[in-house]
Amino acid sequence: METRVKRFIKKYVEKAGAKGIVVGLSGGIDSCTTAALSALAIGGDKVLGLTLPEQETYNMRDMEHVKLISEKFGFKIETIDITPALEEIYNSIPIFDPADKLCKGNIKARLRIIYIYYYANKLNMLVCGSSDKSETMIGYFTKWGDIAADISPIMDLFKTQVRKLADYIGIPKEIVTKPASPMLWPGQLAEEELGIKYETLDLILYGLEHFMKTEEIAEQLGLKKELVDRIKNRWLYTEHKRQGLLTLKVGYRTVGKDFRLFRDPC
Amino acid sequence: MKEKINIALAQISCKRGDKEANLKKIEAKVVKAREQGAELVVFPELSLTGYVLRDQLYEVAENIPGPSVNTLEKLAKQNKVYIIVGMPELSEKTKATIYNTAVLIGPKGYIGKYRKMYLPTHSVFEEKRYFRPGYQAAAFDTEIGKLGIIICYDVFFPEVSRLTRLKGAQLIVCISASPGARRAFFETLTAARAIENTVFLAYVNLVGIEDGLQFWGGSRLIGPNGKVLVKAKYDEEDLVIGEVDYSTIKPIEAFVPTLKDLRPELFDKLKEHAEKL
Numbered sequence: 001m002e003t004r005v006k007r008f009i010k011k012y013v014e015k016a017g018a019k020g021i022v023v024g025l026s027g028g029i030d031s032c033t034t035a036a037l038s039a040l041a042i043g044g045d046k047v048l049g050l051t052l053p054e055q056e057t058y059n060m061r062d063m064e065h066v067k068l069i070s071e072k073f074g075f076k077i078e079t080i081d082i083t084p085a086l087e088e089i090y091n092s093i094p095i096f097d098p099a100d101k102l103c104k105g106n107i108k109a110r111l112r113i114i115y116i117y118y119y120a121n122k123l124n125m126l127v128c129g130s131s132d133k134s135e136t137m138i139g140y141f142t143k144w145g146d147i148a149a150d151i152s153p154i155m156d157l158f159k160t161q162v163r164k165l166a167d168y169i170g171i172p173k174e175i176v177t178k179p180a181s182p183m184l185w186p187g188q189l190a191e192e193e194l195g196i197k198y199e200t201l202d203l204i205l206y207g208l209e210h211f212m213k214t215e216e217i218a219e220q221l222g223l224k225k226e227l228v229d230r231i232k233n234r235w236l237y238t239e240h241k242r243q244g245l246l247t248l249k250v251g252y253r254t255v256g257k258d259f260r261l262f263r264d265p266c
Numbered sequence: 267m268k269e270k271i272n273i274a275l276a277q278i279s280c281k282r283g284d285k286e287a288n289l290k291k292i293e294a295k296v297v298k299a300r301e302q303g304a305e306l307v308v309f310p311e312l313s314l315t316g317y318v319l320r321d322q323l324y325e326v327a328e329n330i331p332g333p334s335v336n337t338l339e340k341l342a343k344q345n346k347v348y349i350i351v352g353m354p355e356l357s358e359k360t361k362a363t364i365y366n367t368a369v370l371i372g373p374k375g376y377i378g379k380y381r382k383m384y385l386p387t388h389s390v391f392e393e394k395r396y397f398r399p400g401y402q403a404a405a406f407d408t409e410i411g412k413l414g415i416i417i418c419y420d421v422f423f424p425e426v427s428r429l430t431r432l433k434g435a436q437l438i439v440c441i442s443a444s445p446g447a448r449r450a451f452f453e454t455l456t457a458a459r460a461i462e463n464t465v466f467l468a469y470v471n472l473v474g475i476e477d478g479l480q481f482w483g484g485s486r487l488i489g490p491n492g493k494v495l496v497k498a499k500y501d502e503e504d505l506v507i508g509e510v511d512y513s514t515i516k517p518i519e520a521f522v523p524t525l526k527d528l529r530p531e532l533f534d535k536l537k538e539h540a541e542k543l
Contacts, residue, residue, distance in 0.1 A: 211324050211362070236322075249390060249445060249478050257478060258389045 001165055005153045006041035009128065012151045013042055015264050018126045020046030024116045024146070025069075025077065026183055027051075027062030032175050033166040034130035034154055036073040040169065044074030050119055051079040052112045054086055057183040065175050072170070078119075082111055105184025109145030117148070126150040134159040134198055137205050138231060139238020140190065146182070147241070158202040196227070204231045270511045271410045273437075274299035274307040275485040277498045277505070279474025282316030283326055289314070289337055295505055296345055302507050305410050306348040310441050310472040310481075311382075311418050312366065314353035317443035318476040323396050327356035327364045331376050339375045346373045348410055352417065352441045355379065357398070366397045368415045368441050370406055380404035382417035383426055390445065390479060391419075405433035411512060414465075418442040421455045421469075424462065425536075431463040431525070436512050438465050443472040445479040449500075453484070461492040464519040466510045473503055490518045 013021060020042065023035040031049075038047045051066050053059075063079075070077045089107055090096050098104060113127075120127045129149025131141060133156055141147045154162055159180070166176045180190040180198070191197055196204075200221065207217035207228075214232055218225040240246065244256035253259050276295040281287040292309055299307045311317065314334055315326045328334050334353060342349050348370065355367035366382040381400025385393035403426060405414045414435025420426040421440050430438055438459065444452050452469065460467040467488045472481040485498040487508035496508035519525060 211321075213325070246478050248475070248480060249447060251447070254390070254478075 001157075001161075002037070002040075002169055005037050005165075008153050009038055009041040009151065012264065013046075013126055016126055016150070018124055020048065020123070020125045021128045022048045022050055022116055022120045022123070022125045023128045023130060024112055025049035025051045025066050027059070027065040027069075027175070028180055028183075029166055029171065029175055029178065030130040030132050030135075030154065030159075030162060030180075032065065032069045032171055033162055033169070034128055035075060036069060036166075036169055036171060037153065038128055039073040039075040044076070046125075047075035048119060048123070048125065049075055049077040050116055051077055052082050052115055053079065054081065054108060055083040056186050057108075057181075057188070059183075061178075062183075065172075065178070068172060069175065072172070080115060082108070082115065086111060101185040105182070105188075106142045106145060108184055109142035109182070113145055113148045120150070128153065129155070131155050132159050132162050133157055134202055134205060135190075136242065137208075138194070138201070138234040139241045140182070140194065141241070142182075142184075143241045158205065159198040160202045196231070201231065204228055205235070208232055208235060267408075267412075268305075268410055269513050270509060271305045272303045272507050273468055273487060273510055274302070274304035274505060274507050275468060275470045275487065275496070275498055276307050276309045277470060277473055277483050277485045278309060278313060278503055279472065279481075280310075280313055280316035280476075282476060283319060283322050284316075285314055285326060285334055288316070289334065292338070292349075292351060293341055296341055296347060296349060299505060299507065300345045300347050302505075304347065304507050306350070306413075308350045308439050308441065308468055308470045309352065310470050310485075311352040311368070311443040312354060313441075313472065314351055316476055317472060317481070318479060319354070320392075320396075323354050323364055324362055327354035329358050330355045330367060330369055330379050332356075335369055335371065335376055338369070338371050342371045342373055343375065348372045348377075348408065348413075350413075350415065350439055350441065352443075354397075355381065363398050364396055365400060366393060366417060367400075368417055368439075370408075370413065370415065372408060377408065378404065378406050380415035380417065382420060384419045384423050386419040393419075403429040403433055405430055405435040407434075411510070412436050414438040416440045418444060421452065421459055424459065427459040427463055427465075427467075431465050436465060436515060437510055438463070438467045440467060440469045442469060443481055446482045446501075449482045449484060456486065457488055457492040457494070460488040460490055461522065462524050464490040464515060464522055464524060466490060466512075466515075468508075468510075473501055490515050491522070 021038045025031045035049045127150045129152035214228040218228045355365040357363040368380045370377045383400050387394035412434045414430035456469045470485045473483040484500045487495045496506045498504035498506045
């Protein structure tokens with residue numbers, strides 16, 4: 001798997017004629033693994049890890065993990081505190097509601113991607129996303145936020161598979177075993193918020209991927225059907241976050257519908 | 267067999283993937299159509315489930331007969347009416363082979379089914395990815411006439427309607443899920459199929475928007491001379507009733523004698539050249 005992911009990254013940097021890769025680096029397992037694989041694929045000197053902390057969710061341990069991983073895999077990091085920019089955005093929105101943590105948190109994810117794409121544009125680099133299959137399938141990400149990328153090399157790997165791959169390529173144990181967090185508000189932990197462990201979630205998603213009915217999945221895993229149905233509904237109802245733009249078909253061929261063109265330039 | 271029947275064109279939108287909700291709507295329309303004297307109520311292509319189902323098709327497809335057909339049978343018996351509904355049919359012999367099927371049910375229960383022969387897989391359509399095509403034209407002997415069924419894109423292939431007519435159909439029902447950009451084709455072709463076969467043609471299209479596709483409705487009953495006898499609204503749900511008077515076929519068949527003038531040997535030539543296209 002390591003070889004296939006590395007080949008994918010290398011090929012697409014070449015195809016795009018890019019000088020390297022920018023990865024948003026939170027210190028979590030997905031972004032650390034993606035940055036490390038990028039460095040292994042094209043060389044650390046061509047990889048920039050962009051760390052974008054903000055006051056509310058600032059975590060010293062994550063910063064140490066970012067440093068640790070960049071030193072181990074030999075890529076550069078740059079850290080920008082996005083707190084002042086966030087404050088400006090909050091203050092400029094007439095209907096801003098600080099108590100609505102989801103809307104507020106989504107601003108953070110979308111602001112981070114603005115910085116990431118600025119660097120990519122300016123330095124002629126590709127944005128390498130680090131979304132995994134578990135979170136992507138259930139829509140556990142910010143639309144037009146952290147999911148945004150030019151390539152997403154680990155998006156077809158469930159979280160539990162990413163953990164194995166991370167361990168295999170030598171990501172330090174404390175990063176691999178650290179509880180995942182989207183870092184949208186203080187104390188946010190993925191498994192707590194989702195109400196399910198990734199080990200269980202991934203098995204449910206694997207069953208859904210293989211056209212199994214929720215009854216069968218619940219029976220085989222010894223789970224309540226309601227839980228499996230809840231996950232299935234999250235998967236189905238978040239498809240709008242994963243696909244391109246929804247438009248009304250009026251023309252002969254329609255963007256995002258039946259223009260069937262390849263997306264890489266060569 | 268009756269010489270005159272009333273047919274209801276039940277132009278509905280569907281709740282995608284929700285067979286229970288769609289069956290409720292079908293029931294309400296059947297009751298309403300029956301009150302207005304309809305003896306046959308026709309619903310659009312895949313109206314049991316909605317059209318744009320993609321991978322969810324594997325989940326909602328059913329055997330025929332099966333649970334949904336059983337519900338439709340009760341409905342037809344209670345209301346002493348014939349019903350045609352489009353639904354994804356799961357083959358009895360396999361686990362994931364699906365047909366795009368129309369089912370015909372009468373006051374005495376299940377009568378038969380037609381499996382769509384031409385599956386569009388171009389533009390926004392991906393039917394061949396999911397469905398296996400049917401291989402048989404369908405014409406059913408009933409008390410309300412000899413009914414033929416075709417489905418949507420089949421109407422672009424004159425041989426399907428011709429074969430259905432040659433099997434004896436006097437009323438061809440074409441159920442459809444046609445999005446807006448193709449309206450002009452269907453309006454022309456439905457009339458053409460009626461004229462060239464001197465047959466009644468009832469076209470029943472879906473309405474509503476599914477995944478950006480807006481189905482245009484415009485269901486209609488066309489006489490054997492190509493005249494539109496009744497027509498439903500464009501783009502909105504509607505229920506219209508038209509009269510099929512089989513006795514009108516005879517004078518038109520004499521006036522436009524396409525069936526008398528058929529040249530069977532051309533079909534051999536057609537086959538020969540179609541194979542070399």
